[in-house]
Amino acid sequence: MNKQINAMYFSPTGTTKKIVSGIAEKISENLDDGRVINYIDFTLPKLRKQLISFTQEDVVVLGVPVYAGRVPNVLLKYLNTIKGNGALAVPVVVYGNRNYDDALIELKDILELNGFKPIAGAAFIGEHSFSRTLAKDRPDDRDLIIVRDFARQIYNKITTGDNFQALVVKGNSDYKSYYMPKDKEGRPVDIRKVTPKTNSDCTNCKLCVQICPMGSIDQEDVSKLNGICIKCGACIKKCPFQAKYYDSEDYLRHKYELEVEFASRKEPVLFI
Numbered sequence: 001m002n003k004q005i006n007a008m009y010f011s012p013t014g015t016t017k018k019i020v021s022g023i024a025e026k027i028s029e030n031l032d033d034g035r036v037i038n039y040i041d042f043t044l045p046k047l048r049k050q051l052i053s054f055t056q057e058d059v060v061v062l063g064v065p066v067y068a069g070r071v072p073n074v075l076l077k078y079l080n081t082i083k084g085n086g087a088l089a090v091p092v093v094v095y096g097n098r099n100y101d102d103a104l105i106e107l108k109d110i111l112e113l114n115g116f117k118p119i120a121g122a123a124f125i126g127e128h129s130f131s132r133t134l135a136k137d138r139p140d141d142r143d144l145i146i147v148r149d150f151a152r153q154i155y156n157k158i159t160t161g162d163n164f165q166a167l168v169v170k171g172n173s174d175y176k177s178y179y180m181p182k183d184k185e186g187r188p189v190d191i192r193k194v195t196p197k198t199n200s201d202c203t204n205c206k207l208c209v210q211i212c213p214m215g216s217i218d219q220e221d222v223s224k225l226n227g228i229c230i231k232c233g234a235c236i237k238k239c240p241f242q243a244k245y246y247d248s249e250d251y252l253r254h255k256y257e258l259e260v261e262f263a264s265r266k267e268p269v270l271f272i
C-alpha cells in the first residue's frame, strides 16, 4: 500500500494526541514499509496559520477533543481551510466521559465538505480537561487495546477496498446546540467568561505562555490574559507548580457535578 499516514490533532491536555498518534502508529506498523508518520499538531496558534493540503496518497487520522458536545468552535475556521483533495480520513473525537453528542458527526461532515473521504470514525475517552478524577488517566491500557484493534480494521479496509461506502457515525445531522452547564436552580449558565487565576507558587517560568492554545497569556505578566480563555485545562494541568486555578463558583459547581454524575466508565465507540 502506497499511502502516507498522517496524525493530525488539537490536544491541549494531551489525551487526543495519545489516541490519534496511537491509531496512526498502529496503522503504520501494519504497513511495515518503513515510511515515517507525518505528525501535524495544530494545538498552538502558530500552526493554525499554515495552509495544509493533502492528496489521494494520504491517510489522515484527525482528532479533536469534544467541547460542549461539539467540535471546539474556535477551530471551525481553521478546520475549514484544510484541503483533502481525495485523501482518506479517520475523524476521531475524544471526550471526558460525559458525552460526545454530535461532535463526531460534525467532524466527519467538516472533513467530507473539505474533500476528504472518511472511511472510519471513533469516539474515545480522555481524562476530563476540568478534572483530575473524571476519566482519570484515560486513555489507559484498555483503551489502547481498542486503539490497536481499530487501526487493524482501518488497515484491512484500506488494503482490501477502494470503493468505500459513505461512512455513517452516531449523531444528529441537525446538530444539537452547544451543551451548557446549569446553576443551582437548573438554569443554564455561561462559563465562557471564566478565566484562570495565578497563585503565589508561580515562578514566572512562562511555560503557560508557550502552551496556551489561544496564545492568550501575557508574556510580561502571566497573570494577565490578552485574549480568550477556552478553559482547555492546558495551563492548569501542565503548570509544574500548580500555580493556575479557577475560582469561579459556576465553573467549580459544573466540575463537581460532572465528577459525580458521570463517574461510571464509558467505553470507546468505533464506526467502520
Ligand SMILES: Cc1cc2nc3c(=O)[nH]c(=O)nc-3n(C[C@H](O)[C@H](O)[C@H](O)COP(=O)(O)O)c2cc1C
Pocket (backbone or CB within 6 Å): 010, 011, 012, 013, 014, 015, 016, 017, 064, 065, 066, 067, 068, 069, 070, 094, 095, 096, 097, 098, 099, 100, 125, 126, 127, 128, 129, 130, 179, 230, 231, 232, 233
Ligand atoms: C470547554 C470544554 C468543554 C468540554 N465539553 C465536554 C463535553 O461536552 N463532553 C465531554 O464528555 N467532555 C467534554 N470536555 C472534556 C474533553 O473533551 C476531554 O477531557 C478531552 O479528553 C480533552 O482532550 P485533550 O486532552 O486532547 O485536551 C470538555 C472540555 C473542555 C475544555
